[in-house]
Amino acid sequence: MFTAFKNRKVLLGGIIIGLAIIFLAYMGFQGGNSYYFTVAEALEQKDNVGQSQVRIQGEVAEGFLSSGAGQNLTFTLLHIDDDGAQSEPASINVNYTGVIPNNFEAGRHVVVEGRFADGGSFTATKVITACASKYESA
C-alpha cells in the first residue's frame, strides 16, 4: 500500500520526519499538560499539587463580588460532576485579578486556572467561561 516508500531514501526521510513530529509532541507535552479537576477532586489533591498550576471546573455560586471597575473578582466555585450534576456540597473560594470575561455570571460553568494560596483559597490567573449555549439540547 505504501509504495511511495519503496525507495530507501524516501523511507528514511519519512521516518526522520515522523520521529521529529513525535519529538515535538513530546516537548509540547512536557510544558503543555495540566490536569482538570472537579472541585471535590481539587480539594482532595490540594496537598499533593502544592504550588503547581491546576485547572478546576465548577459552577459560579450566587453572590460573586466584582470590584476594581471590572478587573477584580471574588467568587465561590461549586462542585459539579463531569455530567454537570451537583452531587457534592464541596466548594472553593476563588480570587481573580484581570479582565472579567464576557458572560461571567452566577450559575455558569467555568474553568479556573491558577494555584492554591496559603489560606486554602484559590488564586486564579485565568477564568474561562463557557460560551452562551449556541446549541440547545435535543
Added chain:
Amino acid sequence: MAELGYITLVLALVGALFALVGFIYGGREKASWLNRNARKSATWVFILLTATVIILEVALLTHHFELKYVYQYTSTDMSPLYLFSGLWAGNAGSLLFWAWTISICGFLLVLRQRPGKRELTPYTMAVVMFVQIFFIILVLFLANPFAQLDASTFPVVPSEGVGMNPLLENPGMLFHPPTLIAGWAIFTIPFGFAVSALINNKLDNTWISQSRRWAVMAWLLLGVGNILGAWWAYAELSWGGYWTWDPIENAGLVPWLLSTAFIHSMVVQKRRGGFKFWNIGLAAAVFITIMLGAFLTRSGVLQSKHTFLPSTMDSFFLALLIIALVGSIGLVIWRRRELKTEMTITNMVSREATFLLTNILFIGSAVVILGGTLSPLLPGSPTMDATFFNRAVLPIFIAIILLIGLCTSIGWKRPQARKIRSTYIISTVISLAVIIVLVITGLREWYALVPAFFALFAIITSILVWIGDCLSRRRALSENIFRSAINLVRTNRARYGGYLVHISIAIMAIGIIGSTVYDTETTAVLAPGESFTINDYEITYETLLGSGDGSRMEVWAELTVTENDSLIGSMKPLKLFHRSYEGAMSKVAIRYSLVEDLYISLTGWEPVDGEDLTKGYWAGFMAKVNPLISWIWIGGFLLLGGGLLCYWPKGRKEPASGSEE
C-alpha cells in the same frame, strides 16, 4: 405552517430512502431504469428540502413564535438579515441547513453527470443518500425546528421571542456557520466517490477527476469558515486573540488540514498515477473527522468555551462515524491489491517527493492536534493547553511554509536545476535583506525572524516563478507581457490559483507571527480625564455614557487617542445589556490598520463617589496592540480568491505554452 414543514421533511425522507435503494440496486445490477428513477428521487429530495428551508425562513421572518425554534432564536427587534441567519443559529436549524446542502450537492451531481461517465455515480449517490437520510432523521426526530412550544408552559403564543444571543449578532454570524456547514456537507461527495471507486474496483483517475472540484470547494469553504471564525472571535469576544486551540476550533481545523493534504495528493494520482492509497485514506479521514467534530460539539465530552448541552444526538454521530470508519477500513483491506501503485519516487528533489512530504506534514499536524484534543478522553490523562499545541504544531506549520517556498519551483520527475537555483538565490537575497532591516530596527526574536524569513521566501519564490512563466510565455508566443500574464492564469487556473493560495498562507503566517510574538497588553482603571499609555498610544478617558431602552442598553466610554502626541481619533468600547441575556457583554473598539491594530475593551466601572453620581465613574480598560494582525484577514481574502481560481471550470483550451508543467 409547522405541519407543512413536517410534511415536506417526511416526504424528503421517503424520497431519500427510495433513492438509496434505487442507487444501490441500480448500481449493482446496472439497471438503468432504477438509476433513472433514483436520480428523479434525489431531485425530489432537493426540491422538498428547499421547500422546508423556505418554510422555516418564512416562519423566522414573520415571527411564528408558536414554534420553539423561532421563539428561542429570534425576536421582533432583530433586523431581517439576522432573522434570516436564524436558520443556522441553533442546532435544529443548522442540521436542516446541513441536510439541505447535501441535497443540493446530490442534485447537482445527478444533473451534471454526462452519459457514459456515470459508472461511479450510483454508489456515490448511495453514500450521499445514506448521509442525507441520517441528517433528515436527525432533523425530523431529534431536533425538529418545527416543534411547537410546550403548551403547558406557554398557554398562549408569546408575542415576543427570546432573541439571538447578542454575541451572535455580528456579521460573523451571517457567514461563519453556513460556510463551515456547507464545507462539511459538500465533502460528502468526495467521500462518496472514494467509496464508490472501492466498491466498483475502479481505482484509476476517474474518481479523482470527478471529485476534484467538489473537494476544492469543500476545502475552500472550510478554510474560509475557520478564518471567519477567528476574525469573529477577535472582533467580538474582547480578549484580543483569535485562536485558543479550543477543542471545537481544533475540530474545525483538523478536517481542513486533512483536506489540504487530499487536494495536493490528488494531483499526484492525476498526473503520475501514484498515491492511490493515500487519496482513498484521506477522503475517508476528512469525512470521519468532520463527523467527529459534529460528535464532539454535541456530546459535551470535552470542556470547551463553546458549550453545547449534551444531547442524545451524539450517539447518532458516533454511530455514523463508526460506520464510516469500519466501512472504509474494510473496503480498503478488500481492495488492498488494487490500491498498489506503479509510481516510485526516484529523485528526492522532485515534485513527487515534495507532495509526499506535504502529505506527511499535514497528516502529522492533524494527528498531533487530534491527539492533543482527545487526550482527556483517556481515563487519567491530562488536558493539553495552548502551550502543547504551540510547541508541537507550530514547528510543523513553519516547515510547511518553508516547503511552499522550496517546492513551488520544483518540477515533476527530474527538475531543471539551473532555473531552480537562480530563483532560490534571488528569493533568499530579498528575504534576507528584509530580515536584516528588521534586525537593525531592533527585533531580535529568532523564533519570529526565522519563520518570517521562510514566509517571505515563499511569497517571493511564488511571485518569481509566476514572472518567469510569464516571460517564457511571452518569448514563445511573442505576446504583450500583460496579456501573457493574464492568459497564463487563464490557461492553467489550478496552478496559478494554487500559487495565490500559497502566497495567502505565507501572508497569514506573517500576520500570525507579528500578532502573537509582538503583541502588548495593558490594563488600567481611570477616573474621568485621566489617561494611560500603550506603546506609542496615549488613551484619555473622557467620560462614561449610556443609552438604551427596555430590551437593550449600552454603556460606553468616550476615549481620545493620540499617537506620538498627534490626535488620531476617538474610540468607544462599550458594554451591552440585553434582556435575553444575564450580565453584560463587552463590545471592543478596534482601530484597524495594516501595521498594527489598537484594541480596547471596557472591563467595568464604579462610581467615584457612591453618594454623588455627578462626579462620574471610574472605568477599567484592557488595551492591546496587535502588530500585523490585519494581514491574517487580508490573507483570508487572497485564499478565497486563489481557491475560487482553482475551482473555476476550465474555459476553452488554448495552445499550450512552453511553460506548462
